[in-house]
Amino acid sequence: MTSAPRVRKAVIPAAGLGTRFLPATKAMPKEMLPVVDKPAIQYVVQEAVSAGLEDVLMITGRNKRALEDHFDRVPVTEQLLEDKGDNDRLAAVQHATDLGEIHYVRQGDPKGLGHAVLRAKTHVGNEPFAVLLGDDLIDERDELLTIMIDVQAKTGGSVVALIEVEPSKISSYGCADVTAIDGEGYVRVNQLVEKPSVEEAPSNLAVIGRYVLHPSVFEVLENTPPGRGNEIQLTDALQTLATREGEGGGVYGVVFHGRRYDTGDKLSYLKAVVTLACENEELGSDLRTWLGEFTAQLPK
Numbered sequence: 001m002t003s004a005p006r007v008r009k010a011v012i013p014a015a016g017l018g019t020r021f022l023p024a025t026k027a028m029p030k031e032m033l034p035v036v037d038k039p040a041i042q043y044v045v046q047e048a049v050s051a052g053l054e055d056v057l058m059i060t061g062r063n064k065r066a067l068e069d070h071f072d073r074v075p076v077t078e079q080l081l082e083d084k085g086d087n088d089r090l091a092a093v094q095h096a097t098d099l100g101e102i103h104y105v106r107q108g109d110p111k112g113l114g115h116a117v118l119r120a121k122t123h124v125g126n127e128p129f130a131v132l133l134g135d136d137l138i139d140e141r142d143e144l145l146t147i148m149i150d151v152q153a154k155t156g157g158s159v160v161a162l163i164e165v166e167p168s169k170i171s172s173y174g175c176a177d178v179t180a181i182d183g184e185g186y187v188r189v190n191q192l193v194e195k196p197s198v199e200e201a202p203s204n205l206a207v208i209g210r211y212v213l214h215p216s217v218f219e220v221l222e223n224t225p226p227g228r229g230n231e232i233q234l235t236d237a238l239q240t241l242a243t244r245e246g247e248g249g250g251v252y253g254v255v256f257h258g259r260r261y262d263t264g265d266k267l268s269y270l271k272a273v274v275t276l277a278c279e280n281e282e283l284g285s286d287l288r289t290w291l292g293e294f295t296a297q298l299p300k
């Protein structure tokens, strides 16, 4: 096993078209959809920063303005809140700006997640890095990214996050065929298949939106042809790395058993918002009471 430099940089692809959320995403990225009181992307940047990654690169598309504005100062509003002495709201507004150093690069054509990650090549350079997708939220009480960073440092390869799903749901995910490693809390990934049918799926282990990648993924992505959906798939590049020996080769998986909120489609998004709102300090108690009354009078 080789030892790798410690991960310092996070890449957050946010240039997808968000077609499953149209028309809400006609003029704004889906990563800006609010989850209770913050846009989804803020949870993700917060997660990266909490794992010690203070250099964040966001891959944006044509609607990038809302993203940049959200993490920038808003002097008129801040002054107004300060004049009113509304310190709680002022702190909430400033929190997004103070999270860390955020850089932006445009993807150009949204040719897939792999293509978006490749746009990070110059910024990342020759060091391992994390990729966090803005439509997957990991509960801040559950550890995942720091475990993945440790596994990357230990193995010198690339690391994916996996969850166990109902077999019938596997066709919505990348799927991993894995082998357990004696005495380790992570698994070796033998094969990855993007959105397989139930019959083709090698397991019920689904890849979710957290990755810690060896920089050799860039060279592989440059040579990865468009795959499923005519998009350059990160899964295809990882499949190449999974079967590669030597420097930067090997893909490992951390199976996550904690709380994850998928905000990538309408139904999951609504469930995520209700779940997190029910736990919210300010809103939770009233919302839970109302939900109980509301569901009790729904037709069976």
Ligand code: UTP
Binding pocket: 013, 014, 015, 016, 017, 018, 019, 020, 021, 030, 059, 107, 109, 110, 111, 112, 113, 115, 116, 133, 134, 135, 264
């Ligand atoms: P998705 O496939 O879930 O996002 O990509 P999408 O394409 O925006 O959504 P739909 O399927 O059309 O509704 C996962 C992540 O990768 C980013 C997306 O922004 C999302 O965070 N992505 C995807 C890019 O940055 N560029 C792409 O070309 C594709």
